[in-house]
Amino acid sequence: xxxxTHPSPQGSKRSGExxxxxxxxxxxxxxxxxxxxxxxxxxxxxxxxxxxSGFDALVKTxxxxxxxxxxxxxxxxxKVMPDDISYYKVKPKDADAIVASLQGEPVQRLLxxxxxxxxxxxxxxxxxxxxxxxxALRHIxxxxxxxxxxxxxxxxxxALEKALSLSADALISEVEASGxxxxxxxxxxxxxxxxxxxxxxxxxxxxxCNGDEGDPGAFMDRSLLEGDPHGILEGxxxxxxxxxxxxxxxxxxxxxxxxQQNITKAIAQTEAAGLLGDDIMGSGRKLHLEVVRGGGAxxxxxxxxxxxxxxxxxxxxxxxxxxxxxxxxxxxxxxLNNVETLANIPWIILHGGAAFAATGxxxxxxxxxxxxxxxxxxxxxxxxxxxxxxRHLIFDIGGGIKGSRPFKAVQxxxxxxxxxxENLLDLSVDFDTLTANGAMMGSGGMIVMDDHDCMVEVAxxxxxxxxxxSCGKCTPCREGLRHMxxxxxxxxxxxxxxxxxxxxxxxxxxxxxxxLCALGKSAPNPVLSTLRFFRDEYQAHIHxxxxxxxxxxxxxxFSIDAAVCTSCGACVKACPAGIISGSKGAPYRIAASGCIxxxxxxxxxxxxxxxxxxxxxx
Amino acid sequence: MxxxxxxxxxxxxxxxxxxxxxxxxxxxAIMQDVQREFSYLPQPVFEVIHRHxxxxxxxxxxxxxxxxxxxxxxxxxxxxxxxDGTACHMRGASNLSKGIRAALDIxxxxxxxxxxxxxxxxxxxxxxxxxxxxxxxxxxxxxxxMESLPAIIAEHRxxxxxxxxxxxxxxxVA
Numbered sequence: 103x104x105x106x107t108h109p110s111p112q113g114s115k116r117s118g119e120x121x122x123x124x125x126x127x128x129x130x131x132x133x134x135x136x137x138x139x140x141x142x143x144x145x146x147x148x149x150x151x152x153x154x155s156g157f158d159a160l161v162k163t164x165x166x167x168x169x170x171x172x173x174x175x176x177x178x179x180x181k182v183m184p185d186d187i188s189y190y191k192v193k194p195k196d197a198d199a200i201v202a203s204l205q206g207e208p209v210q211r212l213l214x215x216x217x218x219x220x221x222x223x224x225x226x227x228x229x230x231x232x233x234x235x236x237x238a239l240r241h242i243x244x245x246x247x248x249x250x251x252x253x254x255x256x257x258x259x260x261a262l263e264k265a266l267s268l269s270a271d272a273l274i275s276e277v278e279a280s281g282x283x284x285x286x287x288x289x290x291x292x293x294x295x296x297x298x299x300x301x302x303x304x305x306x307x308x309x310x311c312n313g314d315e316g317d318p319g320a321f322m323d324r325s326l327l328e329g330d331p332h333g334i335l336e337g338x339x340x341x342x343x344x345x346x347x348x349x350x351x352x353x354x355x356x357x358x359x360x361x362q363q364n365i366t367k368a369i370a371q372t373e374a375a376g377l378l379g380d381d382i383m384g385s386g387r388k389l390h391l392e393v394v395r396g397g398g399a400x401x402x403x404x405x406x407x408x409x410x411x412x413x414x415x416x417x418x419x420x421x422x423x424x425x426x427x428x429x430x431x432x433x434x435x436x437x438l439n440n441v442e443t444l445a446n447i448p449w450i451i452l453h454g455g456a457a458f459a460a461t462g463x464x465x466x467x468x469x470x471x472x473x474x475x476x477x478x479x480x481x482x483x484x485x486x487x488x489x490x491x492x493r494h495l496i497f498d499i500g501g502g503i504k505g506s507r508p509f510k511a512v513q514x515x516x517x518x519x520x521x522x523x524e525n526l527l528d529l530s531v532d533f534d535t536l537t538a539n540g541a542m543m544g545s546g547g548m549i550v551m552d553d554h555d556c557m558v559e560v561a562x563x564x565x566x567x568x569x570x571x572s573c574g575k576c577t578p579c580r581e582g583l584r585h586m587x588x589x590x591x592x593x594x595x596x597x598x599x600x601x602x603x604x605x606x607x608x609x610x611x612x613x614x615x616x617x618l619c620a621l622g623k624s625a626p627n628p629v630l631s632t633l634r635f636f637r638d639e640y641q642a643h644i645h646x647x648x649x650x651x652x653x654x655x656x657x658x659x660f661s662i663d664a665a666v667c668t669s670c671g672a673c674v675k676a677c678p679a680g681i682i683s684g685s686k687g688a689p690y691r692i693a694a695s696g697c698i699x700x701x702x703x704x705x706x707x708x709x710x711x712x713x714x715x716x717x718x719x720x
Numbered sequence: 721m722x723x724x725x726x727x728x729x730x731x732x733x734x735x736x737x738x739x740x741x742x743x744x745x746x747x748x749a750i751m752q753d754v755q756r757e758f759s760y761l762p763q764p765v766f767e768v769i770h771r772h773x774x775x776x777x778x779x780x781x782x783x784x785x786x787x788x789x790x791x792x793x794x795x796x797x798x799x800x801x802x803x804d805g806t807a808c809h810m811r812g813a814s815n816l817s818k819g820i821r822a823a824l825d826i827x828x829x830x831x832x833x834x835x836x837x838x839x840x841x842x843x844x845x846x847x848x849x850x851x852x853x854x855x856x857x858x859x860x861x862x863x864x865x866m867e868s869l870p871a872i873i874a875e876h877r878x879x880x881x882x883x884x885x886x887x888x889x890x891x892x893v894a
Contacts, residue, residue, distance in 0.1 A: 138860030174849035318805030318844035397787030414745035475807035475848035
């Protein structure tokens with residue numbers, strides 16, 4: 103057998119004796135996304151092929167299951183290290199080719215195909231990863247989330263060690279200097295929160311990690327909890343050291359089983375290793391952490407509701423005349439930080455607050471994780487410096503709109519955020535700019551929409567979500583959402599009336615000013631922002647009884663353009679009502695009755711032959 | 721409706737409750753464990769938890785109806801969680817809901833007549849890049865289409881029937 107000819111970043115100098123002991127690791131992404139596309143079977147198949155190949159003599163190989171690489175749409179992802187070759191959409195049957203490639207050429211067909219059609223070898227040449235700057239996500243996709251050794255081998259728990267050697271004041275000053283603001287949505291300066299908490303003398307104090315990620319369209323917290331559990335624990339431990347807390351809780355959504363498992367395992371590992379528990383790293387300080395499963399209520403992402411839920415009470419928010427840093431859990435001083443916020447903390451302590459503040463904008467330092475989803479070519483999790491433009495995120499990293507359709511809007515900030523139209527694509531993405539434009543950073547969900555998305559329906563969708571999730575404690579939120587939903591449903595179903603829009607605006611303003619918690623105060627945002635930027639679309643629904651995007655079933659009828667139809671038959675298979683007929687060579691037709699106007703045929707048509715028209719009411 | 725209560729005893733629930741210290745804060749966790757074990761909260765659960773941690777039954781009932789993870793009605797053997805989060809909604813989750821209705825004759829929140837399936841519309845399962853996503857029991861299905869939907873449902877129907885082959889047959893004979 104010959105020495106491996108595989109290219110490696112270290113160059114081909116490593117030949118001869120060294121090559122004989124060269125160690126290769128196959129990293130198999132086992133984030134939730136890749137697991138859904140069968141990553142576990144891929145890992146097993148690779149292990150089996152490696153065992154069969156008997157490569158260990160020449161090339162020491164190992165398999166490591168890692169957390170989410172972020173590029174979930176192209177999963178399962180397998181990386182060959184240290185060569186840094188990334189394979190996408192790997193199937194179990196590709197295992198033999200990958201194992202064989204360890205002694206030959208890379209498997210071309212599994213490499214990512216960039217926009218220019220060229221195959222890219224390393225993940226940093228991939229347009230999705232190249233512009234990213236990873237701070238919170240620094241370990242994800244490289245380390246094995248179930249291995250404490252792996253985390254420690256990458257400076258894990260060194261920041262905690264450093265934090266223990268600093269005074270509380272120096273530690274908090276470092277976080278203040280970083281300018282880090284809460285990543286959960288509100289953007290409150292983390293250092294200031296810690297500083298305030300120290301000022302209140304209560305019998306004891308608590309730290310809480312908010313992992314109740316409820317925004318539909320955002321999954322960075324899940325990815326972090328699953329892929330870098332020790333990173334989150336270290337961040338939480340540093341917060342505890344700073345404020346002198348001896349107990350902490352991680353409140354994790356019920357749906358995130360893998361995240362709960364990985365964190366629970368990580369806590370046990372750190373206690374066994376003496377990193378946390380009765381004596382943190384030999385400092386004589388204590389910290390006991392516990393996982394609390396969320397009950398499945400969106401409002402529990404609100405800090406006071408979350409704390410009520412931990413205490414075993416109903417997850418309802420309270421008025422914040424007294425902040426939870428003063429009286430939080432069981433009326434004791436409590437610091438609550440979001441998962442992504444905590445993920446940044448160890449990096450800040452190790453590299454210094456100034457280094458963190460050097461990235462991003464003046465008011466919003468550092469980098470932020472966004473989940474790019476919706477009608478976008480490359481969807482997934484990305485981390486970019488604050489202040490990047492929406493255009494950069496959506497078109498450079500995300501590759502633009504799927505199927506090269508026209509961009510219509512991007513919805514940022516989850517259900518309480520807003521929709522931003524095309525003419526504002528050059529906005530800088532930071533806390534203050536987004537808020538000034540009627541949207542918000544929120545937790546960093548970015549849902550991209552094209553011309554086949556109806557903005558009235560989007561507003562109705564979010565309002566419906568919020569109406570279901572409103573806890574009902576205060577009247578403006580509970581009743582406001584209910585009535586907004588009724589009006590929006592009427593509009594999308596062709597019963598809109600003159601005066602509806604003004605009424606929606608009036609209700610929105612009332613809710614914004616008078617609701618108890620942030621959920622209610624921001625609940626009208628989807629309606630108000632779409633009204634601000636897409637008012638004509640509302641008016642078309644109300645006055646012309648037409649849905650310009652061809653989405654609202656009550657107002658839309660579909661037909662097939664005979665001149666364009668190639669009679670490929672894709673629409674027939676997609677039609678849930680089974681009312682499309684035709685034969686090869688002749689254009690297909692949608693039957694006059696029975697159509698539910700779902701638009702499935704239009705979505706699958708590759709020739710743009712399906713037309714949406716105004717539905718004529720007889 | 722799926723057969724309720726038959727197999728659930730007060731002792732079963734007590735065994736679950738006793739895994740937790742007698743503190744008020746564990747009410748939700750106990751109920752979640754019971755829910756996971758029996759796929760719903762059988763009536764005795766409130767009395768048992770009340771005796772264990774002292775929280776009033778009315779308060780426990782409030783918790784049970786507040787949190788989505790808890791259900792007072794038995795769920796089907798296979799719980800279909802159809803994600804209707806934003807990304808999935810935009811990529812056609814509502815059509816899939818119609819497809820499931822066509823296949824199983826159930827609306828979100830209902831269980832099929834044979835007790836094999838129940839359907840839940842959930843808000844976001846955090847796998848947005850694979851939208852639309854459907855989760856059956858603990859298995860994730862990404863990029864589900866109207867075409868792939870029937871096969872996925874059939875797969876679970878087959879698996880359930882194999883599991884309970886004996887009881888299925890006796891029912892048929894009877």
